Amino acid sequence: MIKWIISDMDGTLLDDCGNLPHDFDEIIMELKKRNIIFSPASGRQHDALVHQFSKYKDDWLFIAENGTMVSKGDKLLSSSSLPAELTDSLIAAATSLPGVYTVVCTCQGSYIVDKYQPFIDEMAKYYTRHQLIDDFSQITDPIIKISVCDCDNNKAIHTAYNQLEKYKADVQVVMASAVWVDIMPQNINKGIAIQKIQSMLDIKPEECMAFGDFYNDCEMLKAVGESYAMDNAVDEVKSIAKYIAPSNNQHGVTKTIKTYLQNTYKGDA
Template sequence: MFHLQTLITYDYQLYLMNNDRLMNDIRLIVTDMDGTFLNSEHQVSPEFPEIYEELKRRNILFVPASGRQMSGITKYFGEKEKEMAFIAENGGYMIYKNKEIFADELDEQYVAEIIQTIRKIPGATTVISGKKTAYYETENQSFVDYIAQFYTGNQKLDDLTVALDDSIFKIAVYHPDGSEEHLYPALEKFQKYNLEVVVSGKFWLDIMNKDINKGNALEKLQKTLNISPQQTMVFGDYMNDIEMMKKAEYSYAMQNAHPSVKEAAKFEALSNNNFGVLDTIKNYLNAK
């Protein structure tokens, strides 16, 4: 048995007793990053290395899945990167053991129109996320410093409506007063162009090709590795995690999650500031 100091709640113990086969065959654990795996200071729990080694010993693959740029995810995992899978750009880009297994390219036909619409929204700022790097046009240095934690590679351009020599995964839009209220109403109309427009965080909204989401990326990974939804556990906190919830038998919304995510998930984990992802994983490992 894997020994870590942890408290298993009465409800969880009762659920285990009534479900003898609970998670006996878990082979894949997939987690969102911001608001889920990372705490509010964007930190990884100091317990993660020990837990990760135990997951590896049990042949359970740990997979971060985020709206972040790929390098903005992998930087947290060091040498472990070469043996892990990662889902980046809200499902638009996926690697496994440092090999690309899926890369989408945003249809650029409507990019200029989208950028021009965003420019008319007071307080909105745009980041175009490409395979080579991320691009922005704002002069606001505070914003540039802020996005550097998510987009470790970034470049300023004078005009984002100009065609780029890069594969573009998505358009990410930031609003300091909230994306659901201030961005989505103005940008949802672009869904008519066969694009996904999704609120991906309290302050962020993403625009991608239709059917690009974490759920479809997870399904591709499951098929690649011959792992079923019944062998999959997922964690998330915002609306861009909902499609992923549908691809796993064991779906967890964080205590701090958006209400719609809690409705979509089957279970609830402790908040990200209590490292609820690792708390749930420890409960599982200690119960086996």
């Protein structure tokens, strides 16, 4: 029996216009009746996830910033930060790249130094709490993630990833989308965050279901027994997943969950 369902957001739970499935609240009510936990797992900022799903804040586990921050309600369950001795050089490397823009993330919020409006507009999709500062050296809290945005070309693999992957011996450099590259601590990702919570809550991998579409979802799908790649997922994710779900524009997450509930609780009104 499934006890925990985890879903990526963009390209997975949300359609290409950023909308939730029309039957989402109905499905969540059914999961709650069955005591099945639901979690969004995203590269998005924690505050952005909680803001979007404020009515579920006290019920859900939120896996934010690609696993570097996990919370339930107002309680922080786990967080991971980049090595303090590397942050200056990593920020310097990110900000030196031409034509891209940098967000530095902490558990308390996120920081930017650029006022470029297309960047601000792109960032607003994922970061509801951010602060414009003069210099990233003003940040005093531990840094959990550095994100680099190519809002003009949508080719971050060429403008940022290829230049930053030389740091992979010390940190993770991950393509979060065609627009975003994330720099995160070693040994943390959505999958490791899920494994930590599985241990904390005594939930077995085979009691978990997860949905994803992009490279930063691979470890998450490996951490669960019932793994679904969206039909629109990249090939690497499809090769890892146990099943293929309908695309995000066909609301494949809720369709799959509804089918599971119908098959598992037949005749149970």
